[in-house]
């Protein structure tokens with residue numbers, strides 16, 4: 001079981017929307033050579049820029065090529081293995097995350113890990129090092145990883161192993177989710193944004209309503225995402 005959160009492939013990804021992505025790099029990854037070399041792929045960037053989409057697309061390609069892949073968020077991983085540790089079955093449970101050729105660890109950095117979560121994360125990265133690929137997504141740059149793991153020394157040790165054989169895709173740009181909200185008219189078009197900001201005093205009274213609408217739009221599109 002791959003546990004992919006949604007079905008997304010490369011054909012559904014609009015590269016023109018995200019020009020910071022080097023398509024050559026993506027083409028190389030799609031060859032799946034990195035999996036045969038047990039090398040890692042790290043997608044870094046702000047919310048909504050396609051980190052999970054591209055991770056899922058790579059995992060799907062791996063599965064289609066007959067290579068095992070497993071998807072989990074960093075938070076769920078730490079929760080699951082933390083429970084296994086407390087119940088004295090960490091080694092057995094760890095095998096689930098060591099067996100597949102590709103392990104996708106999504107959303108590293110949104111929620112900080114506690115000491116146990118950090119220790120387990122380190123163990124997992126060490127155990128997969130040069131044996132199996134990790135595809136990881138994070139909203140935090142490497143320099144900020146100390147705050148995820150609560151300890152700069154462990155963060156450095158994790159990064160050392162993770163990055164030794166790896167490709168980092170740094171995505172800078174606007175959220176695709178925001179683009180959908182713009183289309184629905186819930187967020188002003190880009191060119192009007194600056195003008196709106198300069199009239200912030202005049203618009204102060206309507207701002208809360210706009211925000212509320214945008215938030216509703218976000219919830220709706222995210223709910224839709226969850227069901228696609």
Ligand SMILES: Nc1ncnc2c1ncn2[C@@H]1O[C@H](COP(=O)(O)OP(=O)(O)OP(=O)(O)O)[C@@H](O)[C@H]1O
Nearest residue numbers: 012013014017046047048049050051052053176177
């Ligand atoms: N360039 C793109 N072309 C087509 N769809 C995209 C593109 N970028 C993102 N999407 C879509 O937008 C939604 C958000 O993308 P995704 O979940 O990959 O974001 P993310 O970078 O993982 O964000 P977060 O950090 O908030 O998890 C998804 O439905 C995804 O399929």
Ligand SMILES: [Mg+2]
Nearest residue numbers: 051052106107
């Ligand atoms: Mg994501």
